[in-house]
Amino acid sequence: MKPKLELLDRTLLDRILREAFTLIMEPGVKVGDPEAARVLLSAGARVEDGVAHIPESLARRALESAPREFFLYDRAGHKAVHYGGDDVHFDPGSSCLNMLDADTLCPRLAQTADLVALIQVTEMLPHYAAQSTALVCSDVPSEIGDFYRLFLVLWHSSKPIVTGAFSGPTLQAMIDLLIADSGNSAALKEKPRAVFDVCPSPPLNWTDFAAYNLVTLARAGVPAELISMPLAGATGPVTLAGSVVQHAAESISGLTIHQLAEPGAPIVWGGAPAIFDMSSGSAPMGAIETVMLDLACAQVGKYFGLPTHAYLVASDSKLVDAQAAMESSMSAVLGALAGINMISGAGMLDSLACHSLEKLVIDAEAIASAQRLARGIEARTETLALGMFSQTGLHGDFLKLKETRALFRCEQHFPSTIIDRSSRGENDDEALHDTFSRARQRVRELRSSYSPAALSAETRSRLLGIAVRETSLVGLAGLPGIEQAAPFPGI
Amino acid sequence: MNEPILQAMRQSIIDGAPETALALAQTALTNGLDLLDAIHHGFVPGMHQVGEQFAQHTMFLPDMMASAEAMRAAMQVLEPALKKQGAERPVAGTVVLGTTQGDIHEIGKTLVGTLLTAHGFKVYDLGVDVPSDKFATTALEVGADIVGVSALLTTTMRGQRNVIAAIERQGLRPRVKIVVGGAPVTRRWAEEIGADGYGKDAAAAVTLMKSLMRTRELLPADARAD
Numbered sequence: 001m002k003p004k005l006e007l008l009d010r011t012l013l014d015r016i017l018r019e020a021f022t023l024i025m026e027p028g029v030k031v032g033d034p035e036a037a038r039v040l041l042s043a044g045a046r047v048e049d050g051v052a053h054i055p056e057s058l059a060r061r062a063l064e065s066a067p068r069e070f071f072l073y074d075r076a077g078h079k080a081v082h083y084g085g086d087d088v089h090f091d092p093g094s095s096c097l098n099m100l101d102a103d104t105l106c107p108r109l110a111q112t113a114d115l116v117a118l119i120q121v122t123e124m125l126p127h128y129a130a131q132s133t134a135l136v137c138s139d140v141p142s143e144i145g146d147f148y149r150l151f152l153v154l155w156h157s158s159k160p161i162v163t164g165a166f167s168g169p170t171l172q173a174m175i176d177l178l179i180a181d182s183g184n185s186a187a188l189k190e191k192p193r194a195v196f197d198v199c200p201s202p203p204l205n206w207t208d209f210a211a212y213n214l215v216t217l218a219r220a221g222v223p224a225e226l227i228s229m230p231l232a233g234a235t236g237p238v239t240l241a242g243s244v245v246q247h248a249a250e251s252i253s254g255l256t257i258h259q260l261a262e263p264g265a266p267i268v269w270g271g272a273p274a275i276f277d278m279s280s281g282s283a284p285m286g287a288i289e290t291v292m293l294d295l296a297c298a299q300v301g302k303y304f305g306l307p308t309h310a311y312l313v314a315s316d317s318k319l320v321d322a323q324a325a326m327e328s329s330m331s332a333v334l335g336a337l338a339g340i341n342m343i344s345g346a347g348m349l350d351s352l353a354c355h356s357l358e359k360l361v362i363d364a365e366a367i368a369s370a371q372r373l374a375r376g377i378e379a380r381t382e383t384l385a386l387g388m389f390s391q392t393g394l395h396g397d398f399l400k401l402k403e404t405r406a407l408f409r410c411e412q413h414f415p416s417t418i419i420d421r422s423s424r425g426e427n428d429d430e431a432l433h434d435t436f437s438r439a440r441q442r443v444r445e446l447r448s449s450y451s452p453a454a455l456s457a458e459t460r461s462r463l464l465g466i467a468v469r470e471t472s473l474v475g476l477a478g479l480p481g482i483e484q485a486a487p488f489p490g491i
Numbered sequence: 492m493n494e495p496i497l498q499a500m501r502q503s504i505i506d507g508a509p510e511t512a513l514a515l516a517q518t519a520l521t522n523g524l525d526l527l528d529a530i531h532h533g534f535v536p537g538m539h540q541v542g543e544q545f546a547q548h549t550m551f552l553p554d555m556m557a558s559a560e561a562m563r564a565a566m567q568v569l570e571p572a573l574k575k576q577g578a579e580r581p582v583a584g585t586v587v588l589g590t591t592q593g594d595i596h597e598i599g600k601t602l603v604g605t606l607l608t609a610h611g612f613k614v615y616d617l618g619v620d621v622p623s624d625k626f627a628t629t630a631l632e633v634g635a636d637i638v639g640v641s642a643l644l645t646t647t648m649r650g651q652r653n654v655i656a657a658i659e660r661q662g663l664r665p666r667v668k669i670v671v672g673g674a675p676v677t678r679r680w681a682e683e684i685g686a687d688g689y690g691k692d693a694a695a696a697v698t699l700m701k702s703l704m705r706t707r708e709l710l711p712a713d714a715r716a717d
Contacts, residue, residue, distance in 0.1 A: 399598065400560065405507065405553035414548070423691055424677060 002376040005337035007296045020248035021056040028053040029253040032208030039260040059252050062259035068305045070266040072160035073191040081129050081160045083307030086339030089129035090367045091162045093348035100356040107354045109138035112481035119156040120450040127364040133163040141474040147173045151467050152481045158453045164197035175220050180462035189221030199227040200250045202235035218262035225268040226251045234276035247297045269301025270309030285314040286327025295338045307341050314345035320359045320436050329366035336370035358439035365418045372413040497533040504537025507557025509564035516568035526569050534565050545694050559609035582613045584636040584704040587629050589617035591650030596643035602693040627657040642673040652684040668703045
């Protein structure tokens with residue numbers, strides 16, 4: 001059996017849903033975008049003063065029309081991420097402003113070179129099924145910050161992408177990029193490469209841009225990922241159960257807008273809820289209650305049979321230290337046990353304010369262990385032990401058995417050099433390297449072994465054309481991050 | 492000997508395929524091929540490659556054991572045939588192995604023995620819970636080049652010092668080299684008790700013993716004389 005973790009019993013789950021369906025009717029949900037309001041109105045919702053009152057029956061019809069699963073594809077057209085069932089994938093955290101400088105251990109504003117490095121490291125780690133548009137690059141005008149980071153990921157990576165737009169005009173430009181990457185809009189619909197995070201503002205507010213985002217993505221056939229993020233105690237009820245209700249209400253109302261715009265369009269029940277720290281006033285992503293919120297919210301999505309997402313594997317620590325490892329590995333394990341389809345957040349520190357390449361490679365090890373745990377214990381042989389004992393008797397020479405050689409690779413996960421299991425003996429006179437030092441070395445190795453993504457000349461040309469079009473609109477000279485397309489020989 | 496069959500021999504060891512290795516050894520025999528050539532340019536380089544891959548963490552202990560088993564299968568055919576021809580595979584070294592008195596842990600020491608055999612060493616495995624004097628008397632009897640002393644416990648690790656003392660009492664030092672290993676053993680401990688080397692794992696122990704044999708060959712003849 002595969003282990004499975006659920007935090008809500010059926011009684012509590014029913015109460016959460018009853019209250020969520022009640023909330024979307026009364027007090028209702030703010031909907032800023034006129035087109036979103038129009039589709040709600042024409043489907044039978046009451047819309048007054050920018051507030052939509054959505055009947056449960058309408059929301060349930062929308063929940064029925066949403067697909068139960070879909071795939072994201074890599075550049076070669078292979079299925080690479082399965083949104084559905086209990087399959088679990090991880091991607092780095094996204095939209096971060098700062099990068100931890102591994103030399104000074106201080107954060108600094110992220111630049112395109114940092115994003116390229118992060119893409120390269122992620123590309124080389126199989127633990128990450130998808131890339132994310134991880135950094136907001138300070139050397140790119142903010143008007144196209146979202147667009148340009150997607151351009152860089154498409155340029156340097158072949159993996160699927162978890163991304164998101166910051167404004168209406170750039171959303172369309174980003175969809176143009178994806179169409180250029182796929183060849184045409186039909187190909188993009190058939191084999192989507194990216195999913196877009198779309199965030200309501202808590203509580204219960206689908207802003208003009210967020211609602212527009214939902215409608216546009218649905219009609220383009222580009223998967224959307226609902227990222228409701230109540231802060232329990234500040235922008236949401238202080239109780240975990242109460243914030244799960246708010247998350248459900250925001251997600252159901254967003255999904256209703258999306259499905260009314262285009263029934264059957266791919267959508268993910270995601271989120272980034274957190275508790276509100278009553279001492280610091282922060283949103284602690286490493287807090288166990290934040291993890292509990294994420295797991296409970298995902299469980300509600302799973303109850304509806306929808307693909308799921310959560311924001312985990314991030315830490316509140318400012319350094320890549322024991323706190324970072326503890327918080328991140330704990331949530332990686334719990335998220336994997338909950339069967340959440342896409343878990344974003346790896347690499348992130350300081351309550352999502354800072355990214356670290358070193359943390360990203362360390363988190364990959366925690367993810368590998370979590371994935372191993374999620375596979376569970378299987379009966380791989382006809383008898384569990386008797387057959388092997390019949391060969392060894394009491395001598396106990398299991399290392400020589402054919403079964404050992406045939407099965408040890410699927411039974412055991414083999415960590416990278418990040419994890420030190422060697423005996424002290426060989427180096428007892430030498431200073432040992434700690435995890436961070438080993439992570440720095442691994443980052444260097446991964447980057448030096450990175451090969452540029454296999455982009456056809458036509459795709460390059462199409463992507464460049466759109467990039468030049470958009471950058472020239474904001475007066476950006478050149479295309480930062482593109483001259484670094486080749487491996488870094490000096491690293 | 493033609494390269495394809497040598498390559499197949501190497502591969503049979505890398506694959507850890509005893510049946511294939513045995514069949515290739517028999518083919519060499521049937522076709523009248525140079526058996527030493529088969530060993531030195533066919534099977535042994537396969538074992539070297541396995542050692543390299545183990546160091547690079549692309550092969551693991553069960554792979555190594557399977558390769559050693561394939562080597563054993565091939566040598567079971569080749570060694571008697573060589574003897575009949577009046578030839579012999581040169582022995583890489585003679586090693587006496589055992590676990591210290593009071594310690595019944597076997598696996599590490601046995602693994603070293605298996606790999607040493609696969610690399611052409613003649614191994615006398617005394618087993619576990621071996622009195623110190625037994626190491627010394629056996630080393631004398633068999634003309635050992637190296638004595639390997641294993642211990643898994645910090646308490647029995649001290650027995651390694653006793654083995655060195657016993658071998659010194661027999662007057663076998665410095666001709667007989669002493670190698671220590673086991674989970675609690677460190678390089679510093681090896682130096683402290685006057686051992687000639689320490690292997691952090693079975694593969695490292697084999698590399699160390701090969702290196703000690705090379706060093707030993709450089710010793711003056713009187714120091715090497717039995």
